[in-house]
Amino acid sequence: MTQTQIEVDAELDARGLSCPMPIVKTAKAMKELAPGQVLKLVATDRGSVADVPAWCTTTGNELIEQHEEGDAFVFHLRKGA
Amino acid sequence: MAEKLVVMVTHGTADPELATIPFAMAGAAIASDVEVVLGFQGDGCELVRKGVAETVHADEFAPLGDLLETIQEMGGQLLVCSPCMKKRGLTEDDLVEGAEIVAAGRFVAEVTSATNSLVY
Numbered sequence: 001m002t003q004t005q006i007e008v009d010a011e012l013d014a015r016g017l018s019c020p021m022p023i024v025k026t027a028k029a030m031k032e033l034a035p036g037q038v039l040k041l042v043a044t045d046r047g048s049v050a051d052v053p054a055w056c057t058t059t060g061n062e063l064i065e066q067h068e069e070g071d072a073f074v075f076h077l078r079k080g081a
Numbered sequence: 082m083a084e085k086l087v088v089m090v091t092h093g094t095a096d097p098e099l100a101t102i103p104f105a106m107a108g109a110a111i112a113s114d115v116e117v118v119l120g121f122q123g124d125g126c127e128l129v130r131k132g133v134a135e136t137v138h139a140d141e142f143a144p145l146g147d148l149l150e151t152i153q154e155m156g157g158q159l160l161v162c163s164p165c166m167k168k169r170g171l172t173e174d175d176l177v178e179g180a181e182i183v184a185a186g187r188f189v190a191e192v193t194s195a196t197n198s199l200v201y
Contacts, residue, residue, distance in 0.1 A: 018143045020109035024151055027112035051109070058113040 006064060006076050009037040015044045015072060022048045023055045026077070030061060033079045038064065041075040048073050085116040087191050087198035093124030097139040100128055103201040104148035107157055117157040118191050121180075125201075126165045129180045153179050160187060 012029045014022040022043040029039055041052065049066070052075050056063040060080040067074055088107050092099035103125075107117045121129055128134055128145065135146035153159070159180040166172070166182065173182060192198045 018141055020105045020112065021143045021147070021151075024108050024112045024155075027114075055109075055113055058115075 006040075007038060008040045008076070009033060011040045011042070013042050014048070015042055017043065017045060019045055019047045020051070021045075023051050026052070026055065027059070030059075030077065030079050035079050035081045037079050039077045039079070041077060042069075043073050043075075044071055046073075048075075052077070084114075084197075085118065085195040086110045087118045087120060087188075087195040089120045089122060089188075089198065089200040090125035090128060091123045092201060093127035094133065094137055095124065097137050097145075098142070099201055100125070100137055101139040101142045101145050101148070103199065104128075104145055104152065105142055106199060108143070108148050108151050111152060111155045111157055115196075117152065118160060118195070119152065119157060120160045120162070120183075120188055120191065122162040122165050122188075126161055126169060126171060129159055129161055129177050130171060130175050131177055134177070149177065153177070160191065162188070 010029060010033060012025055014025050022045050026041055053063050062078040064076040064078055088103045090103045107119050110117045134149040137145035160183045161180050163182050163184045
């Protein structure tokens with residue numbers, strides 16, 4: 001599956017936010033979704049590259065993919081059951 | 082929230098970075114479904130005096146006021162050392178919303194019942 005084929009249910013723009021706000025906002029955004037739905041997250045904090053996968057593991061959500069776009073880090077997360 | 086993290090804060094406004102890091106860790110923990118207790122001792126008590134957190138912003142970190150607001154909103158506990166407050170002339174009315182005055186016995190109870198604790 002390539003990133004352009006992922007269906008997104010919600011998007012979160014966390015560009016410009018510093019640690020730990022990208023995962024704080026992600027946690028809040030995921031609360032609004034139903035299990036199985038997908039959140040697209042865009043962040044510029046370099047720490048989010050490691051933070052988002054760790055957060056997914058801790059909270060039981062799935063990191064579908066992550067990639068860079070220019071100076072931004074893009075993540076697709078699927079809400080766990 | 083099966084996991085519980087206690088984070089002790091002992092640095093105040095004189096060291097914005099070490100004042101902010103415990104709040105950042107607490108914010109990340111709450112976002113990760115971990116129960117959080119922030120304990121304030123020594124100069125750390127300054128940070129829960131009304132109006133102070135908003136004035137602290139370490140470079141490259143989220144502003145302390147935003148972090149405190151997040152922690153309050155998401156149910157983190159704020160426990161403040163009673164003798165440390167007295168030494169600084171602080172009373173209950175000076176504290177931010179939700180802060181609770183405690184002493185060593187309560188800190189011990191929190192730390193011994195936590196999954197882990199961090200001291201800054």
